[in-house]
Amino acid sequence: MLRVLRTQTLWALAGFTLFTAALAAQANPAWTHPFPAHRIAGNLYYVGSEDLASYLIVTPQGDILINSSLEASVPLIRKSVESLGFRFTDIRILLISHAHYDHCAGSAQVKKLTGAKYYVMDGDVPVVESGGKADFQYGSDPTTLYPPAKVDRVLHDGDTVKLGDAVLTAHLTAGHTRGTTTWTMDEVEGGKTLHAVIVGSPNVNPGYKLVDNKKYPHIATDYQLGFEVLKRLPCDIFLGAHGGYYDMKEKYQRWKQGDRDAFIDPAGYKSYIAEREQVFRAEWARQSAGH
Ligand SMILES: [Zn+2]
Numbered sequence: 188m189l190r191v192l193r194t195q196t197l198w199a200l201a202g203f204t205l206f207t208a209a210l211a212a213q214a215n216p217a218w219t220h221p222f223p224a225h226r227i228a229g230n231l232y233y234v235g236s237e238d239l240a241s242y243l244i245v246t247p248q249g250d251i252l253i254n255s256s257l258e259a260s261v262p263l264i265r266k267s268v269e270s271l272g273f274r275f276t277d278i279r280i281l282l283i284s285h286a287h288y289d290h291c292a293g294s295a296q297v298k299k300l301t302g303a304k305y306y307v308m309d310g311d312v313p314v315v316e317s318g319g320k321a322d323f324q325y326g327s328d329p330t331t332l333y334p335p336a337k338v339d340r341v342l343h344d345g346d347t348v349k350l351g352d353a354v355l356t357a358h359l360t361a362g363h364t365r366g367t368t369t370w371t372m373d374e375v376e377g378g379k380t381l382h383a384v385i386v387g388s389p390n391v392n393p394g395y396k397l398v399d400n401k402k403y404p405h406i407a408t409d410y411q412l413g414f415e416v417l418k419r420l421p422c423d424i425f426l427g428a429h430g431g432y433y434d435m436k437e438k439y440q441r442w443k444q445g446d447r448d449a450f451i452d453p454a455g456y457k458s459y460i461a462e463r464e465q466v467f468r469a470e471w472a473r474q475s476a477g478h
Pocket residue numbers: 285287363388
């Protein structure tokens with residue numbers, strides 16, 4: 188009897204998780220809506236959906252994928268990679284922007300399908316290895332959990348990831364999660380070297396406690412340090428964890444019409460970071476004043 192009850196409870200829980208995950212995707216149709224894959228510059232390609240950004244860095248020694256996104260995203264990413272004429276199974280290294288399910292829920296599946304090694308910033312390692320349960324904000328929210336994935340290399344601020352002729356630098360820009368990572372790399376296009384920045388996330392989510400946060404006491408300091416890093420990074424090509432950060436759809440339309448400089452946007456990068464910092468500071472001041 189007890190066993191039957193337990194089985195029923197497990198099934199009910201499993202059903203609940205599936206149901207809520209499906210709801211979350213429905214609430215954000217742009218997350219699962221396919222988008223044409225395209226080359227951004229050099230060996231850097233966009234292989235994400237209409238809003239969940241995934242990037243492919245192609246080298247003769249294999250490829251790097253940034254962001255596995257949702258479990259439902261993996262077949263879309265695979266299609267995007269193949270539409271560019273590359274092989275999904277050539278992915279050797281998997282990286283993420285940060286340990287939230289919309290950027291890393293598909294990691295276990297990508298690892299299984301490609302054999303890629305998973306490199307994650309130290310602060311996010313317990314989160315991805317617990318399938319989201321170690322997250323300071325969402326750990327007990329079943330709608331945000333995902334299959335755990337083992338990390339093969341723990342990254343620290345300033346570490347580089349090298350494969351073939353590609354060199355990526357991991358910048359810790361924490362706050363949004365403890366290990367939020369902004370990736371930078373240089374791309375050569377038309378004889379010019381361009382600095383690409385993939386912003387990890389400077390956003391303060393609804394419900395985040397910036398003051399007296401027992402689970403993440405230094406959250407506000409981490410956000411501040413992150414903004415200092417973001418303001419210092421040289422940026423020609425402005426990219427991010429979501430296409431919405433950098434008006435991906437609008438820039439892609441220009442690119443499609445022949446504007447090969449569509450993704451070069453140093454001014455857009457500066458104003459985005461400045462605006463996000465202002466929003467963070469206003470929220471921090473509001474919470475500090477006890478409202
Ligand atoms: Zn996030």
